[in-house]
Amino acid sequence: MSTKLRLALTFLLPLVALGILVAFLLTRGHTLLGSPVPPVEKLTITRALFRPQVIEVRVLNNGPIPASVAQVTVNEALWDFSITPNPTMPRLGQAVISIPYPWVAGEPHNIAIITATGLKFQKQVEIAAPAPSPSPGAFGLFALLGVYVGVIPVFLGLLWFPFLKRLGDQWLDFFMSLTAGLLIFLGLDALKEAFEVSGRIPDLFQGVAIIAAGTAGSFLLLIAISQKLSKRLPSGSAGFLLAYMISIGIGLHNLGEGLAIGAAYVLGEVALGAFLVIGFTIHNTTEGLAIVSPLAQSKPPLRHFLWLGLIAGAPTILGSWIGGFTYSDPASVLFLSIGAGAIFQVVREVIRYRARGAPVLQALGTPVNFSGLLCGFLLMYVTSLFVAA
Amino acid sequence: MVSRREFLKYGLGGTAALGAATLAASAGGQTSGHVPAAGASGHAVMIPKVPRTFGDFNPMAFLTSFDYGRVQRLSDGTTLREYKIVAVDKEIEVAPGVKFPAWTYNGTVPGPTLRCTEGDLLRVHFTNAGSHPHTIHFHGIHPDNMDGVFEIVPTGGTFTYEFHAEPFGLFLYHCHVMPIKAHIHKGLYGAFLVDPRQPRPPAREMIMVMNGFDTDLDGENEFYTVNGVANYYAAHPIPVKVGELIRVYLVNLTEFDLINSFHLHANMFRLYRTGTNLTQYEYTDTVMLCQGERCVLEFTYKYPGKYMFHAHQSEFAELGWMGFFEVTGSTGVG
Numbered sequence: 001m002s003t004k005l006r007l008a009l010t011f012l013l014p015l016v017a018l019g020i021l022v023a024f025l026l027t028r029g030h031t032l033l034g035s036p037v038p039p040v041e042k043l044t045i046t047r048a049l050f051r052p053q054v055i056e057v058r059v060l061n062n063g064p065i066p067a068s069v070a071q072v073t074v075n076e077a078l079w080d081f082s083i084t085p086n087p088t089m090p091r092l093g094q095a096v097i098s099i100p101y102p103w104v105a106g107e108p109h110n111i112a113i114i115t116a117t118g119l120k121f122q123k124q125v126e127i128a129a130p131a132p133s134p135s136p137g138a139f140g141l142f143a144l145l146g147v148y149v150g151v152i153p154v155f156l157g158l159l160w161f162p163f164l165k166r167l168g169d170q171w172l173d174f175f176m177s178l179t180a181g182l183l184i185f186l187g188l189d190a191l192k193e194a195f196e197v198s199g200r201i202p203d204l205f206q207g208v209a210i211i212a213a214g215t216a217g218s219f220l221l222l223i224a225i226s227q228k229l230s231k232r233l234p235s236g237s238a239g240f241l242l243a244y245m246i247s248i249g250i251g252l253h254n255l256g257e258g259l260a261i262g263a264a265y266v267l268g269e270v271a272l273g274a275f276l277v278i279g280f281t282i283h284n285t286t287e288g289l290a291i292v293s294p295l296a297q298s299k300p301p302l303r304h305f306l307w308l309g310l311i312a313g314a315p316t317i318l319g320s321w322i323g324g325f326t327y328s329d330p331a332s333v334l335f336l337s338i339g340a341g342a343i344f345q346v347v348r349e350v351i352r353y354r355a356r357g358a359p360v361l362q363a364l365g366t367p368v369n370f371s372g373l374l375c376g377f378l379l380m381y382v383t384s385l386f387v388a389a
Numbered sequence: 390m391v392s393r394r395e396f397l398k399y400g401l402g403g404t405a406a407l408g409a410a411t412l413a414a415s416a417g418g419q420t421s422g423h424v425p426a427a428g429a430s431g432h433a434v435m436i437p438k439v440p441r442t443f444g445d446f447n448p449m450a451f452l453t454s455f456d457y458g459r460v461q462r463l464s465d466g467t468t469l470r471e472y473k474i475v476a477v478d479k480e481i482e483v484a485p486g487v488k489f490p491a492w493t494y495n496g497t498v499p500g501p502t503l504r505c506t507e508g509d510l511l512r513v514h515f516t517n518a519g520s521h522p523h524t525i526h527f528h529g530i531h532p533d534n535m536d537g538v539f540e541i542v543p544t545g546g547t548f549t550y551e552f553h554a555e556p557f558g559l560f561l562y563h564c565h566v567m568p569i570k571a572h573i574h575k576g577l578y579g580a581f582l583v584d585p586r587q588p589r590p591p592a593r594e595m596i597m598v599m600n601g602f603d604t605d606l607d608g609e610n611e612f613y614t615v616n617g618v619a620n621y622y623a624a625h626p627i628p629v630k631v632g633e634l635i636r637v638y639l640v641n642l643t644e645f646d647l648i649n650s651f652h653l654h655a656n657m658f659r660l661y662r663t664g665t666n667l668t669q670y671e672y673t674d675t676v677m678l679c680q681g682e683r684c685v686l687e688f689t690y691k692y693p694g695k696y697m698f699h700a701h702q703s704e705f706a707e708l709g710w711m712g713f714f715e716v717t718g719s720t721g722v723g
Contacts, residue, residue, distance in 0.1 A: 070486030071437065071619075077707030078484070078612075078619060080435040087486075100435060118487050118604025120611055 150316025157288015181376015187343035214337030249346035258319020439624035500579030526565035558665035619709025631718035
């Protein structure tokens with residue numbers, strides 16, 4: 001008992017000391033804390049939703065001091081507005097501003113809030129589009145989007161299985177390396193997107209830290225899971241396990257992709273272009289190829305293909321729901337980096353699987369593996385060009 | 390190359406076509422993609438509420454306030470007018486809720502409208518109680534040492550400007566310490582009106598100083614106003630009578646933007662450029678003034694009702710430079 005008490009005391013000691021220091025700074029430390037220049041307000045418009053005849057704007061006070069919204073302009077015109085719960089927001093406080101503005105669908109809108117001290121904080125919406133509400137119809141539409149860009153392409157890629165099955169060992173090495181190349185491309189893509197989104201979230205959320213935690217967290221978690229599973233499963237099932245790991249990794253990545261789909265709607269960044277969906281479908285088909293490569297030397301029952309396809313593709317649907325109805329940039333950064341970490345862990349598994357105990361870099365250095373890796377990059381790059389059209 | 394996700398942003402519309410109707414319906418029936426041009430509630434102007442007074446500053450009172458100074462008749466018959474002007478730093482409200490750390494003459498932006506008659510001897514006792522050096526530079530004819538350019542008045546200093554008011558017309562005064570742009574946009578200016586010896590016909594007279602406020606100090610105005618408060622006369626229309634002669638002394642002290650303008654709805658006015666001539670220059674409904682330019686407008690309303698006036702730069706109008714005349718009384722003419 002006394003050892004436990006001692007343990008608790010030794011834990012609490014620094015905390016108590018810290019509390020005393022903070023109390024001192026708050027009461028007597030004014031000369032230290034006071035600054036000759038007053039701190040500057042900072043408000044961020046986190047979201048602008050276009051509802052019938054009304055623009056709804058969410059504002060976050062991510063500055064060091066309370067701030068008050070005094071006036072609102074839309075496209076350089078002072079406009080009537082109402083604000084809840086309060087025009088004055090404490091630090092980290094939020095408010096919702098309703099502006100009865102006759103916005104024009106498909107046109108850019110600049111929304112600015114002017115604080116009581118005259119500072120102006122703006123948000124430029126590139127294309128105003130009606131905000132979806134979580135109705136069955138909208139859920140259905142987002143699900144449909146997810147099926148088209150996520151699920152169907154993955155299943156199409158799985159159809160390469162009979163082809164892979166007829167290949168010799170050398171060619172399998174090539175396709176596994178190609179898979180690694182595809183995955184590295186996907187991982188970097190997710191990471192790049194995570195950094196991009198983190199650039200537009202308030203500093204307060206520390207986007208880079210979220211990315212580091214998300215990437216490392218999912219990378220290490222998947223390692224732990226695969227170690228646990230590989231001990232339990234019979235020795236011949238390494239290919240199976242790997243296929244599922246790849247599927248999970250791609251699924252997490254596609255969750256991030258789904259988020260972007262949904263968010264693109266509410267952020268008003270959607271432009272018309274049906275042929276781009278086709279391009280994207282072609283691009284994502286490569287994901288299915290990556291999943292079935294490790295299965296080439298086994299005879300999996302059909303239901304496994306169903307599961308592998310769903311695990312990889314269905315998260316796109318879930319992601320698009322989250323992104324469409326409750327989009328948040330910080331959450332998006334987290335999801336994207338989790339996806340990236342998962343992908344990188346899968347890359348590691350793939351290479352180890354084909355290295356058969358040899359050092360990973362040495363395995364990659366063989367002409368077959370190296371050219372497979374390069375072809376993987378190239379395939380992703382070229383199919384991305386459809387997307388870029 | 391556009392990334393996979395950027396593609397999503399641009400390419401989604403294609404998939405959207407698969408279910409666009411569904412989404413449009415779920416978004417609240419905005420199927421046409423456009424909303425009616427009128428404000429949601431059908432009001433002519435969708436502006437936030439504006440209080441009637443801002444501390445001790447009442448723009449409605451300012452509109453018709455003229456400072457004639459302390460008047461003395463000198464032995465030679467000349468009228469001596471003495472004015473007191475104090476430069477003081479003051480936080481003012483330029484739009485409801487929006488504070489601006491101004492530099493002011495006598496605590497308001499614009500400063501008081503100084504009024505006299507041609508030939509009067511003027512003594513302007515200037516005290517600088519502000520945190521920066523200032524002067525008063527008057528437009529009009531006077532010696533160089535009364536021009537407010539070289540005799541910089543430091544904080545706590547005083548200076549007396551003395552000169553004869555000539556010629557008659559509508560002028561202005563402002564601080565002329567460099568950087569001049571800063572001293573003007575922060576609020577050190579006002580109107581200076583010299584009446585002709587033979588007065589203009591009696592009228593309902595108003596001063597309107599057009600200006601702007603760069604509240605976030607980025608070199609662009611956030612607000613445009615007449616007499617210092619955005620949308621004031623739109624929220625509180627100026628009451629006038631049918632048939633009454635209205636004379637507006639219009640001064641442009643907008644900083645950053647090259648020009649400003651005045652447009653009168655459903656009416657025409659006689660324009661007297663700079664007010665230095667009693668013969669009308671033009672009969673029009675819109676006048677454009679460069680920075681520092683001014684003019685006198687005369688008009689009467691034929692019909693009762695509510696009539697708008699505003700800058701004809703729509704941007705300025707919608708950022709605060711608009712107002713109404715509320716015309717009452719019976720129609721004089723059938």
